[in-house]
Amino acid sequence: MYQVLFCLIDQHDWRLVALGGAVCLLASAAAISLFLRARAATGGARLVWITLDAIVAGCGIWATHFIAMQAYGPGAGGAYNIPVTILSLIFAIAVTFIGLSISVSTRRGALVALGGAVVGGGVAAMHYTGMMAFEIPAHVGWSAGIVTVSILLGIVFGSCALFVAGRDSLSSALAATILLTVAIVSHHFTAMGALELTPDPAVAISGLSIPPASMSFLTASAAVAIIAIALVAALLDRRAKGELGRQQIVLDTALENMSQGLCMFDASGKIMLFNERYAAMLGRTGIPLTGRLLVEVLREEHARGQWKGDADQFFARLVADARDGRTTTDVVTRFDRSIRVVNQPMQGGGWVATFEDITEWLEAQAKITHMARHDALTNLPNRVLFHEQLEQGLRRAGANDQLAVLCLDLDHFKDINDSLGHPIGDALLKEVGRRLKATVGEDDTVARLGGDEFAVVQIGRSEEAAARALASHIVEVISAPYEIDDHQIVIGVSIGISLSPQDGSHPDELLKNADLALYRAKADGRGTYRFFETGMDARAQARRLLEMDLRAALQRNEFQPYYQPIRDVVSDRVVAFEALLRWNHPQRGLIAPINFIPLAEETGLIVQLGELVLRRACADAATWPDDVGVAVNLSPVQFKNPNLIASVTEALEKSGLAARRLELEITESVLLQNSEATLTTLHELRAMGVRISLDDFGTGYSSLSYLRSFPFDKIKIDRSFVSELATREDSVAIIRAVTGLGRSLGIVTTAEGVENDAQLELLRREGCTQAQGYLFSKPRPASEVAMMLDRPRLRASA
Known part of the structure; x- marks a missing residue:
C-alpha cells in the first residue's frame, strides 16, 4: 500500500491526474447513460447502443490511462510503441463490448454483475497492454501482489457499477457512474504502484514508437472524441425523453378519449x-x-x-x-x-x-335472436322455432295425449299479390297471422313457414275431433272478408292434418305427412281440410323411386337417342332426322319420354340428358350423308343453363358435324322466360350457323310476335292440327295460314304427326314444306338410320 501511495504522491503530476479523473468521470457518465439506453432498446437498435457504449467506455479507459501516464514522472524520457498502443485500445473496446452484451441481455442481478466484472477485466487488459507499449531506457518489473489487487479492484468495482445501474433510477445511474470511475482510476493507480523500473541506458527504444508529445495529442483527441460521443448520447437521451413525454401525452389523450x-x-x-x-x-x-x-x-x-x-x-x-x-x-x-x-x-x-x-x-343481440326464430312480417315463430316447439310438444305429450300438426296454404293469395301489389299482400298476411293467433288455444303454436304457408301445432287434445273442429274453425275464420286499404279481399285456406302418434312421432315425419294431406286438400277443390292417409304417400314414393332410377340411369348409360325421319313433301326424300330420347330400363324396357321428361325438368336432370342427346346426335349425324341434318329438342330448363352455347360448340367440334346440319328445336315457352336474354342466345347460335326451329307452333301465346322478333329457320305445325285435317275445316284453314306465312317469310314449315296418305296429300296441296310421322317411320335407333334413308316411306298406321 505504501508503494502505491508513494507512486501516486511523488511520481505523478497532480494537474494531469485531475484531468485524467475528469475525463474518466465524463466517459463513465456517458457509458452508464448509453448502458441504460441499450437496456431499453430491442433487436438491432440494442446492438447499436451496445456498440456505441463499448466505444465510449473503451476510449474513456484508454484516454484515462494515457493522460495518467503523462502525469507519471519517469514517463518524460519514454515513448510508446504504436502497434501495441493501438492493440490496447482494441482490447478496451472489445472486452467492454462483451461485458456490456452480457449485462444488457438479462434482468438477473448475478448475470448483470458478471457483465460488469468482464468490463472491469477489460480495464485491466487495456492497462497492462498499454504498459507493454511504454518504452523507457530501463528494465520493467512488477509486484505480483499489487498487480493482483489492481485487477481485483477493476473487476469488483466494475461489477458493482453495472449491478447498481441495472436498477434503472437516477440515483442508481449516478452511483454507477462513480463506481465505474473508481473501477478505472483505482485499477490504474494501483497498477502503477506495482511498477518497478531499473534504469539501463543500454535498453533501446524501437523505431515504431511515438514520443510523449504526440501521445498527448492522441490522448487529447481521444478525450475530445469521448466528450463528443457523450454529448451526442446526452442529446439522444434528451430527445428520447422528449419522445417519451410526447408519447405520454398521446397515451393520456387516448386514455381519456376511450369509449371504455x-x-x-x-x-x-x-x-x-x-x-x-x-x-x-x-x-x-x-x-x-x-x-x-x-x-x-x-x-x-x-x-x-x-x-x-x-x-x-x-x-x-x-x-x-x-x-x-x-x-x-x-x-x-x-x-x-x-x-x-x-x-x-x-x-x-x-x-x-x-x-x-x-x-x-x-338489446341488439336479443333482437337478433328473436329475428332468427321469428318471422319478420307477422312476428310469428318461423320454421326453426316451430320445429323446436313441435319437438318439445312431442316430448311433453303423455300416453293419452294427441298432438296435431296442421299445414295451411292460402288459396288464391298469388292473385291478390299480382293484382293489388305486395304491400296489400303483406298486410293480408299480417291479418291472417293475427286471426290464426286468436283462433288457437293458449298452449298451441302458430308459425309462418314462408310465403303464404302457415302451420299450427295443437297439443294436449285426446280426440281427433278436436283437430277437426280447429281446422273447420280456421277455414271459417280465414275465409271471412278482409278490409285492407279500402279493398275488400276474400281468400280461402286449404289445410292438411297429421296426428301423433298414429301418423308419426318425429317432427319431420309429421310435417311431411301434413304436407301430403295439404296437397290432397288442394286437389279436392281447396277451401277445405284433409287428414293424412297412408295411401297419400304412395304417389310421392313412386315419384321418388322414379327420380332415383333416373339418376342411376344416367350413371349406367341407359339413355339413347332414337331417330324419326323428316321428309321433303315435294321430293319425298329424307332431309333430316329428329333425335328423340328413349330410356332403356333394365326391368321396365323402353320408357317413353312423356313418363320421365317432366320429372327430369323438375329436378334439373334435363340439363345432363339434353347434353347427352346433343353429343350423341351430332356424333351419329356426322356419319350420315352430307345433305341430311339432325334436329335436337331444347327444353326451357336447358335454355336457362349459361353453358348452353359452350355445350353446342363442344358437341359440334368433337363430332366434326357442320353447324348448318344441326337444328335446335325450341318451344314458345322458352321465349316467355326472358325475352332479351333468350333472343341474345338464339342470335349467338344462329351466328354459329346452327338452324333454329319453333316447335309446336300455334299452341302458345303470341307466336306471330316471336316470328317478327327472331328469324326462325323453321316452324313446326303441331300434331293436333294435322290429326284433324280430314274432319275439321278450321284445322285446314290454320295449316293454310301457317304455310302461307312460312312462304312469305321464307321459313320452312314442317307438319308433325302425319299418319296417312290423306293427311300428306292435303299438306302437299296447302304448300307444306316437310312432313314427319308414323306414315314414314316410328322413331328407331341409330343403327337403322341407313335403312330409313334407303327404303321408301312406310305406310304404317298410328
Whole structure:
C-alpha cells in the first residue's frame, strides 16, 4: 500500500491526474447513460447502443490511462510503441463490448454483475497492454501482489457499477457512474504502484514508437472524441425523453378519449391509474381513487347502498385471479346499465380492468335472436322455432295425449299479390297471422313457414275431433272478408292434418305427412281440410323411386337417342332426322319420354340428358350423308343453363358435324322466360350457323310476335292440327295460314304427326314444306338410320 501511495504522491503530476479523473468521470457518465439506453432498446437498435457504449467506455479507459501516464514522472524520457498502443485500445473496446452484451441481455442481478466484472477485466487488459507499449531506457518489473489487487479492484468495482445501474433510477445511474470511475482510476493507480523500473541506458527504444508529445495529442483527441460521443448520447437521451413525454401525452389523450373505462391496479389491489370514463360509468367521480385499495372503495359504496355483495370476498377473488394469471370476464349492472368487465393480469403482478357499456349490444343481440326464430312480417315463430316447439310438444305429450300438426296454404293469395301489389299482400298476411293467433288455444303454436304457408301445432287434445273442429274453425275464420286499404279481399285456406302418434312421432315425419294431406286438400277443390292417409304417400314414393332410377340411369348409360325421319313433301326424300330420347330400363324396357321428361325438368336432370342427346346426335349425324341434318329438342330448363352455347360448340367440334346440319328445336315457352336474354342466345347460335326451329307452333301465346322478333329457320305445325285435317275445316284453314306465312317469310314449315296418305296429300296441296310421322317411320335407333334413308316411306298406321 505504501508503494502505491508513494507512486501516486511523488511520481505523478497532480494537474494531469485531475484531468485524467475528469475525463474518466465524463466517459463513465456517458457509458452508464448509453448502458441504460441499450437496456431499453430491442433487436438491432440494442446492438447499436451496445456498440456505441463499448466505444465510449473503451476510449474513456484508454484516454484515462494515457493522460495518467503523462502525469507519471519517469514517463518524460519514454515513448510508446504504436502497434501495441493501438492493440490496447482494441482490447478496451472489445472486452467492454462483451461485458456490456452480457449485462444488457438479462434482468438477473448475478448475470448483470458478471457483465460488469468482464468490463472491469477489460480495464485491466487495456492497462497492462498499454504498459507493454511504454518504452523507457530501463528494465520493467512488477509486484505480483499489487498487480493482483489492481485487477481485483477493476473487476469488483466494475461489477458493482453495472449491478447498481441495472436498477434503472437516477440515483442508481449516478452511483454507477462513480463506481465505474473508481473501477478505472483505482485499477490504474494501483497498477502503477506495482511498477518497478531499473534504469539501463543500454535498453533501446524501437523505431515504431511515438514520443510523449504526440501521445498527448492522441490522448487529447481521444478525450475530445469521448466528450463528443457523450454529448451526442446526452442529446439522444434528451430527445428520447422528449419522445417519451410526447408519447405520454398521446397515451393520456387516448386514455381519456376511450369509449371504455379503464383502471389499473397493482399486485395489492391499489388503484394506480384510471380514466374519467371509468369513474363516470361506475359513479365514482366524486370520491378520491388514486392510491386507494379497491376494497376500501367497495366498502364505501356498500355502506351507501350503491354496491351489493361481500366486498372483501369479491376483492380477494380479483387479487387471486391476477396472482394466478387468470383473465376473468363479468357482466355487472350499474344504474340500469349492463357493463362488461374484463380483468387482465399484468406481468409482474396487478391487473388492468376494462369496462364496456354493452346495454345496447345486449338489446341488439336479443333482437337478433328473436329475428332468427321469428318471422319478420307477422312476428310469428318461423320454421326453426316451430320445429323446436313441435319437438318439445312431442316430448311433453303423455300416453293419452294427441298432438296435431296442421299445414295451411292460402288459396288464391298469388292473385291478390299480382293484382293489388305486395304491400296489400303483406298486410293480408299480417291479418291472417293475427286471426290464426286468436283462433288457437293458449298452449298451441302458430308459425309462418314462408310465403303464404302457415302451420299450427295443437297439443294436449285426446280426440281427433278436436283437430277437426280447429281446422273447420280456421277455414271459417280465414275465409271471412278482409278490409285492407279500402279493398275488400276474400281468400280461402286449404289445410292438411297429421296426428301423433298414429301418423308419426318425429317432427319431420309429421310435417311431411301434413304436407301430403295439404296437397290432397288442394286437389279436392281447396277451401277445405284433409287428414293424412297412408295411401297419400304412395304417389310421392313412386315419384321418388322414379327420380332415383333416373339418376342411376344416367350413371349406367341407359339413355339413347332414337331417330324419326323428316321428309321433303315435294321430293319425298329424307332431309333430316329428329333425335328423340328413349330410356332403356333394365326391368321396365323402353320408357317413353312423356313418363320421365317432366320429372327430369323438375329436378334439373334435363340439363345432363339434353347434353347427352346433343353429343350423341351430332356424333351419329356426322356419319350420315352430307345433305341430311339432325334436329335436337331444347327444353326451357336447358335454355336457362349459361353453358348452353359452350355445350353446342363442344358437341359440334368433337363430332366434326357442320353447324348448318344441326337444328335446335325450341318451344314458345322458352321465349316467355326472358325475352332479351333468350333472343341474345338464339342470335349467338344462329351466328354459329346452327338452324333454329319453333316447335309446336300455334299452341302458345303470341307466336306471330316471336316470328317478327327472331328469324326462325323453321316452324313446326303441331300434331293436333294435322290429326284433324280430314274432319275439321278450321284445322285446314290454320295449316293454310301457317304455310302461307312460312312462304312469305321464307321459313320452312314442317307438319308433325302425319299418319296417312290423306293427311300428306292435303299438306302437299296447302304448300307444306316437310312432313314427319308414323306414315314414314316410328322413331328407331341409330343403327337403322341407313335403312330409313334407303327404303321408301312406310305406310304404317298410328
